[in-house]
Amino acid sequence: MVSSQNGYVYTWIILIAILITGNLYLLGVNSKLPKIGKVLVPLFTLTVPLAGYGGYEAYINHIEIKDAEVDLTVYEPFKRGSKAASLEEASSFSVSGNVPRMDGATALYPVIASFVQAVYTEGDYPHDNTSQSPVAASKTDVAYVRLAKRDVDIIFAAGPSQDQKSDMKNLEMTPIxxxxxxxxxxxxxxxxxxxxEELQGIYSGKITSWNEVGGSDKEIIAFQRPEGSGSQTGLQNMMGEIPIMEPPADQQVDGMGGVIEKASDYRNYRNAIGFSYRFFATNMVDSKGIKLLKIDNVEPDTEGIQSGNYPLTGEFYAVTNGTNNPQVEPFIDWITSGQGQELIQKNRLCSDSLMEGEKK
Incomplete structure (x- = not known):
């Protein structure tokens, strides 16, 4: 199957093969070949490069890991067999009528779906249809754009980048x-x-080989995420004032026929490194042949996060930008209460105000 992203490579292979075959004909080489050679030479000129590049692309697709591989449909609330976490008792709070419009990071959609299932009226809430559903998961960058336009009342995400902050007029962030x-x-x-310090060295480009950090003598391929995404903002926060090097990039044809570059999705080469939030990464570990690194010899597990010993622990927030919906404030109060925090814990995340297993 031809990739839409790399289709231009196949086009060039075909054009070059036609050009070579035409030159052989014009130079008279073709006439000197036996009958079978006149068929096989053009055939091999075309099929061998196509097969070689096709095999390479199949390998790349095999090792490429995209966040979209986590199927959020299985978490949609009120659906039979939904993986959205539920309370054991009825919620002490509910919304009705003009319900809060919500969006957020893909990694936090299971939490969002759990909240909806607990306090919204039962119904159909497709996560990928913003025109029909008041509840969506548009990814962090899109969610912040929608919040800036006040197309939504609340988003759930990591803290905004500086550019995203500048787009807000009444930014309020409640850690949850x-x-x-x-x-x-x-x-x-x-x-x-x-x-x-080693991670900062890798992502600034100062550390380029794994043998500089106790590994094999192999070049480090340090993947990044698109600008404005929650995980790329996380990298920027870790780097502080240290400049981040250019990421590995793919080339693809834009709508005007030019060639543009985008940050590559993580490809699980033996010398690669990537980053994400634990929700995605633990899903990857299950089937994608990766392992999570300790940071300063501390595991990124519940104990390390809740205690604060894991050094890259961050808050995620209920973020608003001014809203006229009177149900938003009590809804956020409920999220920070015992029941809301219980749902956060049931989603394998760490609550902001409760220790593991403890409830208000």
Whole structure:
């Protein structure tokens, strides 16, 4: 199957093959070949490069990991068999009528779906249809754009980037839980732990080989995420004032026929490193052959996050930008209460105000 992203490569292969075949004909080489050669030479000129590049692309697709591989449909509230977490008792709070419009980070959609299932009226809330559903998961960058336009009342996400902050007129951020910002590598990589300083060295481009941090003598391929995404903002926060190097990039044809570049999705080479939030990364670990790195020898597990010992623990927030919906404030109060925090814990995230297993 031809990739839409790399279709231009196949086009060039075909054009070059036609050009070579035409030159052979014009130069008279074709006439000197036996009958079978006149058929096989053009055929091999076309099929061998196509097969070679097709095999390469299949390999890349096999090792590429995209956040979209987490199927959010299975978390949609009120659906039979939904994975959205539920309370054991009826919620002490509910919304009706003009319900709060919500959006947020993809990684936090299971939490959002759990809230909806607890306090909204039963119904159909497709996560990917903003025109029909008051509840969506448009990813962090899009969610902040929608909040800036006041197309939604609340978003659930990590803190905004500086550019995203500048778009808000009445920004309010209520911390509702904690999540780990994690780095991962191929499971065969001998490196199990990195320090913050080593990570900063890698992503600034100063550390370029794994043998500089206790690994093999292989070049480090340090993947990044698109600008404005929650995880890229997490990297920027970790780097502070240290400049981030250019990411590995894919080339693709834009609508005007030019070639543009985009940050590559993480590809699980044996010498690669990538980052995300724990929700995505733990889903990847289940089937994608990666392992999470310790940071300063601390595991990114519930204990490390809740205690604050894991150094890249960050808050995630209920974020508003001014709203006329009177149900928003009591809804956020409920989220920070015992029942809301219980749902956060049931989603394998760490509550902001409660220790593990403890309730208000």
């Amino acid at each position: 839980g904690k999540e780990a910002f994690v780095f991962f590598v191929h499971k065969s990589n001998p490196v199990d732990s990195l320090t913050i």
